[in-house]
Amino acid sequence: MNENDWRFVKKRTAADGAVYVSADTTRYRRTGGAELQAEGEFQRRIAGRGYPVPRVLEEGVTDDGRYYVVEESLGDQTLHDRAVASLDGSQHMTDDVAITAGHVAVRLLQAQAAHFVQPAPGTLRQWLDSAGFTENVFQENPDLDTTRTHAALEHALERLGTVPLVEGHLDYGLPNVLPAGVIDWQHHGLVPLGYDVLPALEIIAFKGGSKGYTASLDQRLRYLAALDDASLNATGQPVSQNLGAYLLVKALFFLALMRPTDLSRTDKHLKWQYRRHLFTEGLEQYERTGTVDTALFPRLQDFAAGHRPGDHP
Numbered sequence: 001m002n003e004n005d006w007r008f009v010k011k012r013t014a015a016d017g018a019v020y021v022s023a024d025t026t027r028y029r030r031t032g033g034a035e036l037q038a039e040g041e042f043q044r045r046i047a048g049r050g051y052p053v054p055r056v057l058e059e060g061v062t063d064d065g066r067y068y069v070v071e072e073s074l075g076d077q078t079l080h081d082r083a084v085a086s087l088d089g090s091q092h093m094t095d096d097v098a099i100t101a102g103h104v105a106v107r108l109l110q111a112q113a114a115h116f117v118q119p120a121p122g123t124l125r126q127w128l129d130s131a132g133f134t135e136n137v138f139q140e141n142p143d144l145d146t147t148r149t150h151a152a153l154e155h156a157l158e159r160l161g162t163v164p165l166v167e168g169h170l171d172y173g174l175p176n177v178l179p180a181g182v183i184d185w186q187h188h189g190l191v192p193l194g195y196d197v198l199p200a201l202e203i204i205a206f207k208g209g210s211k212g213y214t215a216s217l218d219q220r221l222r223y224l225a226a227l228d229d230a231s232l233n234a235t236g237q238p239v240s241q242n243l244g245a246y247l248l249v250k251a252l253f254f255l256a257l258m259r260p261t262d263l264s265r266t267d268k269h270l271k272w273q274y275r276r277h278l279f280t281e282g283l284e285q286y287e288r289t290g291t292v293d294t295a296l297f298p299r300l301q302d303f304a305a306g307h308r309p310g311d312h313p
């Protein structure tokens, strides 16, 4: 196959680069800068540790000085694609998708639990700041930069103080999961065990219903039970006890970079207000119960019904 046999798939969501697929669809090629080189190295390392990730087949520099990485394809449908395709009038994904999500999550968790990383002091706090984009969130939402917010985050950090740190994905969710493994490691870094996989079915709620599917209570409980089984075996601790702390950080993550610079964009303004609402609701739940039940979040359209464009603060 020659260089021209690559079909453009998309620009990369959070990086300066693009994704291409080979004409026979057996391989994917990403282009980018130095960060892609680091991503490729990371992926090789964790593949060597038994993580369910695509094998890196080739790396190098393009004619125009960009970096590229070629990896094997893990299949033609992500679990997000499958959840959308299998909708049959109900808003819940089919059990098959939820169960497959559980299998992949268990494989990733087991590989992570078999390779703890010795943390330097401050590593857990660095994880919180990068995973939660705290600097950006407090800059865009100074009214949330309160002793109350910080008290909850300190509480979460304390609770996570004894959780082992592992090499993680940091953008784990059904769009990056296929039955054969996990793709798109651009945000890789150290995470407390369970941070990647535990919230995967919960974070769908942050999209406000726009994905077209959700996970039912039963699907979510079975998913968490499968992860607890795996972590009890590997570490003696049930990982799901940390779900609340992780969802508090996810509520920050989903609020990051949401404040529109163009105030006439009422659609963007509404989404920003929605995510502010979810953060505040998550914080309240966390304070009250020590966890966050995303099923209690309003859908975007219900939230919008109570917020007209004229409601700008």
Ligand SMILES: Nc1ncnc2c1ncn2[C@@H]1O[C@H](COP(=O)(O)OP(=O)(O)O)[C@@H](O)[C@H]1O
Pocket: 009, 010, 011, 012, 013, 014, 019, 028, 054, 071, 072, 073, 074, 075, 076, 078, 175, 176, 178, 183, 184, 185, 186
């Ligand atoms: N190794 C792979 N196997 C199967 N599909 C892939 C693979 N790599 C990329 N894809 C497909 O390409 C899409 C974009 O790749 P991804 O790295 O996730 O980009 P982004 O950073 O924009 O999310 C994925 O959602 C998936 O559909």
Ligand SMILES: [Mg+2]
Pocket: 175, 176, 184
């Ligand atoms: Mg992706």
